[in-house]
Amino acid sequence: MTAVLPSRPVERPTGGRLIDQFEYGLDAPICLTWELTYACNLSCVHCLSSSGRRDPDELSTAEAKALIDEFERMKIFYVNIGGGEPTVRPDFWELLDYAVDHHVGVKFSTNGFRITPERAATLAATDYVDVQISLDGATAEVNDAVRGQGTYDAAMKALANLQAAGMKDFKISVVCTRHNIGQLDEFKAIADRFGAQLRLTRLRPSGRGADVWGELHPFPDQQRELYDWLVAHGEGVLTGDSFFHLSAYAAEDGTPGLPGLNLCGAGRVVCLVDPVGDVYACPFAIHDRFKAGNVRSVTAPADSRVIDFDTVWKHSELFTELRSPQSGGACTSCSAYDSCRGGCMAAKFFVGMPLDGPDPECVKGHGSAGLAAAGERPASSQDHSHTGTVRNAPVPLTLLTARPGAVPAATARPDKACEESPLAGFSPGR
Amino acid sequence: MRGVLIDAPLVTDSAAGSQPAAEGVTIPRDEVPFDPSVPWRKSPSVALRPEPFGALVYHFGNRKLSFLKSMPLVAVVKALQDHPDVPSTLRACEVPPAQHAAYVTALATLARSQMIQRRTEEST
Numbered sequence: 001m002t003a004v005l006p007s008r009p010v011e012r013p014t015g016g017r018l019i020d021q022f023e024y025g026l027d028a029p030i031c032l033t034w035e036l037t038y039a040c041n042l043s044c045v046h047c048l049s050s051s052g053r054r055d056p057d058e059l060s061t062a063e064a065k066a067l068i069d070e071f072e073r074m075k076i077f078y079v080n081i082g083g084g085e086p087t088v089r090p091d092f093w094e095l096l097d098y099a100v101d102h103h104v105g106v107k108f109s110t111n112g113f114r115i116t117p118e119r120a121a122t123l124a125a126t127d128y129v130d131v132q133i134s135l136d137g138a139t140a141e142v143n144d145a146v147r148g149q150g151t152y153d154a155a156m157k158a159l160a161n162l163q164a165a166g167m168k169d170f171k172i173s174v175v176c177t178r179h180n181i182g183q184l185d186e187f188k189a190i191a192d193r194f195g196a197q198l199r200l201t202r203l204r205p206s207g208r209g210a211d212v213w214g215e216l217h218p219f220p221d222q223q224r225e226l227y228d229w230l231v232a233h234g235e236g237v238l239t240g241d242s243f244f245h246l247s248a249y250a251a252e253d254g255t256p257g258l259p260g261l262n263l264c265g266a267g268r269v270v271c272l273v274d275p276v277g278d279v280y281a282c283p284f285a286i287h288d289r290f291k292a293g294n295v296r297s298v299t300a301p302a303d304s305r306v307i308d309f310d311t312v313w314k315h316s317e318l319f320t321e322l323r324s325p326q327s328g329g330a331c332t333s334c335s336a337y338d339s340c341r342g343g344c345m346a347a348k349f350f351v352g353m354p355l356d357g358p359d360p361e362c363v364k365g366h367g368s369a370g371l372a373a374a375g376e377r378p379a380s381s382q383d384h385s386h387t388g389t390v391r392n393a394p395v396p397l398t399l400l401t402a403r404p405g406a407v408p409a410a411t412a413r414p415d416k417a418c419e420e421s422p423l424a425g426f427s428p429g430r
Numbered sequence: 431m432r433g434v435l436i437d438a439p440l441v442t443d444s445a446a447g448s449q450p451a452a453e454g455v456t457i458p459r460d461e462v463p464f465d466p467s468v469p470w471r472k473s474p475s476v477a478l479r480p481e482p483f484g485a486l487v488y489h490f491g492n493r494k495l496s497f498l499k500s501m502p503l504v505a506v507v508k509a510l511q512d513h514p515d516v517p518s519t520l521r522a523c524e525v526p527p528a529q530h531a532a533y534v535t536a537l538a539t540l541a542r543s544q545m546i547q548r549r550t551e552e553s554t
Binding site for chain 2: 014015018021024026027028030077078103105128
């Protein structure tokens with residue numbers, strides 16, 4: 001990494017802008033995503049963690065509670081829980097209660113299948129818990145093509161259950177694709193109908209997303225449409241600050257720009273803990289290249305299962321490096337560099353572009369040249385995707401031809417169960 | 431500022447002449463103006479986390495997140511509880527008189543987001 005991002009001595013400035021302070025890191029993250037399990041009942045085509053099957057080495061209930069204790073000690077007041085589908089963990093609700101009891105607020109992301117009226121009532125009665133239902137199309141046609149058959153209806157049912165239970169401030173979380181950018185007003189209408197808050201985030205070429213990104217990421221004119229829509233709606237629509245690459249438009253034409261942190265927070269104010277306790281720089285960077293360490297202590301005896309996240313956060317080599325001043329590389333001379341800061345590290349990495357060059361979706365158009373010149377895409381370092389057929393597997397709207405020579409994902413899946421299972425086609429005599 | 435990745439509303443102080451990182455706290459029109467002449471305190475729902483440049487402020491009730499961008503401001507927020515008003519707090523914390531106005535502005539921002547609150551007889 002040092003070769004790509006030359007480091008200079010770390011010397012934190014005094015005073016100045018908050019964003020400059022953030023570049024040097026915080027004593028604990030302000031946005032920690034914790035993926036509880038790789039198990040998922042769905043197989044969304046763009047899953048950034050390539051989830052599907054549980055990993056046998058996932059943190060135990062006791063370890064998960066010890067990690068929550070650590071969050072409390074570090075004054076991490078709030079975590080985002082995801083997966084996989086976190087609610088498939090049998091101890092999910094127990095861990096949720098444990099976190100809340102230990103002053104660690106939780107927002108969890110779910111596909112909604114398990115948000116029954118009873119669960120919705122419990123959630124509505126719990127302080128410090130927030131729910132986010134994933135929805136990637138304002139219509140079943142668009143949504144189910146990405147998330148799987150029946151997932152639109154399941155999300156709608158979950159939203160209705162939350163509303164009926166009196167839950168406030170729950171979120172509808174949308175990953176923006178070229179198929180749903182035209183539906184932004186419809187998403188807003190759905191959110192308003194359920195008394196929910198709309199949250200839009202950027203599609204990253206991470207995990208299985210790498211295979212479909214070329215087919216799903218918004219077209220350049222759609223990026224502009226999205227930016228204008230976000231500027232117009234300002235307050236009330238959340239983005240997780242994920243569109244900071246679009247703030248280059250503001251530098252270009254004097255529009256007010258997007259509120260939020262226009263900075264890559266990876267390893268500085270943000271990180272991810274995965275189901276087996278590996279700590280990555282950000283939720284979109286699940287790859288060995290961005291792995292800082294593991295929450296299972298390396299100094300304690302191997303089988304003691306002592307949790308030590310604090311050391312990884314404060315002292316890991318990777319995070320120390322990410323908190324050092326970094327070169328803008330090819331972007332330094334660009335007039336918009338102060339606004340976009342070169343864009344998203346994970347997006348560049350997973351499409352094979354240099355980390356100190358432009359974002360693949362650079363609004364100044366520098367991304368396309370970079371993409372054309374991109375090296376080989378990095379191989380994934382983990383894949384928990386389902387290997388067999390999945391009941392409600394998504395059927396993409398278009399053929400997926402993400403990269404030359406790649407097997408289109410739509411045909412990579414066996415189209416007949418018999419190709420995978422020795423028992424396929426076998427039915428006990430009736 | 432609408433959210434720092436966690437989608438939590440972020441409020442920033444502008445103490446000691448530094449520029450706020452971003453705007454974004456919506457101030458209701460019927461807001462009562464900040465009154466420095468009454469007793470104040472850090473809200474009991476608020477936790478401070480020390481940071482190298484000051485502190486992170488988190489409100490468990492409204493889930494707002496803020497940052498105090500200087501150590502002296504952290505000291506002032508903590509000391510509010512022990513003094514009858516803002517000017518006496520600032521004097522006790524040895525804030526130079528020329529900076530008092532900036533501190534009052536910062537405290538007003540914190541009051542709007544309920545990070546600090548008026549101390550009443552019952553709460554003292």
